[in-house]
Amino acid sequence: MIESLHSGSFFFHPALLFFLGACVLPFLKGTTRNIFLIVLPLTSLVVVMFLGYGSYAHVEIAGVDIVFGRVDRLSLVFAHIFCLMAVIGSLFGMHLKENWQHIAAWGYVGSALGCVFAGDYLSLFLFWEGLMVTSVCLIWLRGKEESLRAGFRYVMVHTFGGLSLLAGIFVLYYQTGDISFGAMPEGVGLAAWLIMIGFLLNAAVPPLHAWLPDAYGSATVVGSVFMCAYTTKTAVYALARTFAGHEILIPLGVAMALYGVVYAVLENDARRLLSYHIISQVGYMVAGVGIGTEMAINGVCAHAYAHILYKSLLFMGVGSVIAVTGRSKFSELGGLWKYMPWTFVFTLIGGLSISAFPFFSGFISKSMIIAGAMEDHLMWAGLLLTLASAGTFLHTGLKVPYFIWFNREEPLFEPPKSEAPWNMLAAMAIGSYFCIMLGCNPSFLYNMLPYPVNYHPYTPAHIMESYQILLFTMLGFFLLLGKLKPKALVGLDIDWFYRRGGVYFMAFCRNVPAAIDNGFVTKLHKTFFLPLLRLGANFSNWNDQKVVDGFVDGSANRVLRLSHYLRYIAQPGSMSKYLAGMLTFLAGIVVAAVTLALL
Amino acid sequence: MIVQIITWLRDRMMLVKAFCIAVLALLLIGDLFVPRPHPHFLGDIIPGFWAGFGFIACAVIIIGSKWLGTAFLFRPDTYYDDIEQDRKTSPSQQKNQSTGEMK
Structure with missing residues (x-):
């Protein structure tokens, strides 16, 4: 029966439903919103039941084939439960008056579905990060200071995992020129390890697991119901697909x-x-x-x-x-x-x-x-x-x-x-x-x-x-x-290292390197470098005033004196001196002309 | 409805206990008669193996974990909240450092 449902070539990305629904949600109120909260996840469940096997929604970016819709039996079983869970979770949160948790939750479900249908690593990475961004909102919406801090820890840990995954994707692309999301090819070494670390972190494999109790214990009541379903299971799906x-x-x-x-x-x-x-x-x-x-x-x-x-x-x-x-x-x-x-x-x-x-x-x-x-x-x-x-x-x-x-x-x-x-x-x-x-x-x-x-x-x-x-x-x-x-x-768990260990590290920084800085480096600065600097400053001062200024001033004085002489000769400023000059000049010309004529 | 059932059971604690012990005993006896066409492990050969396994597993997990906890891992549950306290009391040690005169 199931085979016949999926034999067609119908495709509509279920994640799109959730993303669009999350955009519409802020405009709805009361009963309309409550009905919408149930109808949309149910619709997605029906859509998933009728998706045809195959590969859809190809986009080519810079010569790389991005596939948003790879539908096969492995992706369908995960998509099915993700949509069913969205129905249950949305119903569970229906009493909430404000919409933010539902918006974040639907964005989260959409991201998980995006990962499940991704046919290449880049679109997987896109939705992978979407999972983190939307789920951290579900932690922060609790509004307690403790949740705020837990959320920041969650973001930092998942950023590490995401970057490891991204680095693995780049290395894989460099080595094989292919980023299709499937069974890991043999002999890619480093790329496989980096990608695996990214997946294992989201699957909460020790020692990369401490984010999970930390985050799920601090999230909102509705948020933790959603979170317990998607992040780790998306990682399990990714592991089953590749490793x-x-x-x-x-x-x-x-x-x-x-x-x-x-x-x-x-x-x-x-x-x-x-x-x-x-x-x-x-x-x-x-x-x-x-x-x-x-x-x-x-x-x-x-x-x-x-x-x-x-x-x-x-x-x-x-x-x-x-x-x-x-x-x-x-x-x-x-x-x-x-x-x-x-x-x-x-x-x-x-x-x-x-x-x-x-x-x-x-x-x-x-x-x-x-x-x-x-x-x-x-x-x-x-x-x-x-x-x-x-x-x-x-x-x-x-x-x-x-x-x-x-x-x-x-x-x-x-x-x-x-x-x-x-x-x-x-x-x-x-x-x-x-x-x-x-x-x-x-x-x-x-x-x-x-x-x-x-x-x-x-x-x-x-x-x-x-x-x-x-x-x-x-x-x-x-x-x-x-x-x-x-x-x-x-x-105590591994998160000690970044919760308490971080504090100790800060204390260490305050005490040891700062003490060295305050004690030894400052003293060295005062007794050796500062006098040395002063000596250099004095020297350059003397050099500036005596040598450079002497040279510059000297040449300036000479130009001044020369221009005085020139002015005295060329522009004396009294009529008699001009007349005398002109007459002397004319007399000179006459003398010269007579001399030339006589010759 | 459920509250009535639970109250009824709680009023007859001895009966519940007796019933549970009877079930446990029946499981052990029943194990002798369960058909096992392809025995491939000790559990398929020794009757009651899994009963012993379950009981010992439970004891090992509780006692072992508690030992790990008391020996190394337990802290008061305000342990991480104290961090904020630490941060607030720590002195900020930024000093303006004089630099050489520049001209």
């Missing part, structure tokens, strides 16, 4: 999956905990790209699709709690089950999905990557990823719901009067629907994947294995609950 089968990505991805889990234990802020689990989940995808078999790439796409749905659901759940209570720290929350029960149920569904419970969406996608690893005889990778998935359930499935909704009989603060606004609950309900629907009906997703799927997640052995791992993890959680009590602490 499928690059084995270095396997250990990186596995390390990432575990890194996120370890840090999630240390985290006290709900959104930062979820952010560390994005790192962990994207680790599965990066490892899947590294494995690179058809099964693994299918798993990567399926997991990205499912991940966007359940992670946004989790961010919506926690975001609703923040919107209603203004708190995001586990040490301050707890006891909300009586006051926000629906939010609890939806968040729990998100938690069960990310933990890969059978009949929830994570089960049908995550296991594909693990099975891809096992099939490729990477037993260690499969086992470590399974270990990480136990950790995922531990935190997102158990710790988040338990410490927000239970743990205390009553909240520490004035309990909220009502749940989140209806639109937030509706958005969460849609997200929950898709999480359960994908889990129960995997073929909906499997039909969209880039390669034919030959995988059946629902075997008795697999279900049994999953339930054992998950429920015994739960047993461990409740036995070790005392160790998990939240405390008002933060765990």
Whole structure:
């Protein structure tokens, strides 16, 4: 069925819809705007469903072929989930009176779609930077000083990644003369590394990951719901497009999956905990790209699709709690089950999905990557990823719901009067629907994947294995609950180097080089260079007055004296002297004439 | 509706616990009867392997991470806010430096 939908040659760039929509949005108000907020993303979803395979929107700039519309199965599965997520996210933010967050969010979605359909590196780079510019607005719109600072850190880190990508593109163009965005050609060395660093930074691979919890923990409630979906998954798409089968990505991805889990234990802020689990989940995808078999790439796409749905659901759940209570720290929350029960149920569904419970969406996608690893005889990778998935359930499935909704009989603060606004609950309900629907009906997703799927997640052995791992993890959680009590602490991460390290560096600069400057250099200046300069100045002064001026003045005096003499002779100024002169001259002529005549 | 269900369950905590333990036990017993046509790993040979794996994984993650945290990584959560304080108290040390006379 899906094949027949895409067999035509229809093309309209879905990103254009979002960019135009973002321009129209400021002029709309009230119900019209609310309808528009839902209709436009829905339209984009329909457009994506009817796009024909092929390559469209070619523009030639200075002999370079720029392709804005490359449509194939890999780009379509990502475009599909990006548009679906835009529907959910826009609905979630519908209660906002002001439009700025929606404008930034749509610009962000448009940029992500631009990346997905880009057929060359230059247009990819254009939209890649667009992602950064629009998403930083979603951080700054929170309006807190902390968000302002986090936004600047976000910009600086992503500028580094973007420049690395751009440098890689230039080197690639220099080496091969080709900048089409596809599987990385063999033996390009430096270019491949630079481009990979750019991609890995956006995918938040340690040690290039610390921007993620920093930014997503500081963004607006609606902003973080959008942000958790697009930036990292666009990077996963770019990696799957260019670096499928690059084995270095396997250990990186596995390390990432575990890194996120370890840090999630240390985290006290709900959104930062979820952010560390994005790192962990994207680790599965990066490892899947590294494995690179058809099964693994299918798993990567399926997991990205499912991940966007359940992670946004989790961010919506926690975001609703923040919107209603203004708190995001586990040490301050707890006891909300009586006051926000629906939010609890939806968040729990998100938690069960990310933990890969059978009949929830994570089960049908995550296991594909693990099975891809096992099939490729990477037993260690499969086992470590399974270990990480136990950790995922531990935190997102158990710790988040338990410490927000239970743990205390009553909240520490004035309990909220009502749940989140209806639109937030509706958005969460849609997200929950898709999480359960994908889990129960995997073929909906499997039909969209880039390669034919030959995988059946629902075997008795697999279900049994999953339930054992998950429920015994739960047993461990409740036995070790005392160790998990939240405390008002933060765990140091790589961002220490530019947050605290930067301060130390400034202190170092103030103390060491400045001290050397003030002490030694100033003294040297006073005792040696300044006298030397004075000596030179005195010499040039003397030289100026005596030598140069003497010469100049002397010659001037001589000219003056000569002109006096000349004036005295030529222009004496008295009539008698003129007459005498003239007569003498005439007499001279007469004498000369007579002399000549006589001769 | 949900609040009633949760209240009902919370009032019968012992029952819930007993039910959970029964489920765990059933999982272990059920493992003996699950068909495994192509065993390719320890988990397919030893019954209850994955149960042990899950439990140990959970313990290792919690205890290991907590140890890392208390040994190296934990700071009070105002740690980064103190930076601003540092910056405000630091003296600005710009001095006008006299230069030689120029003519």
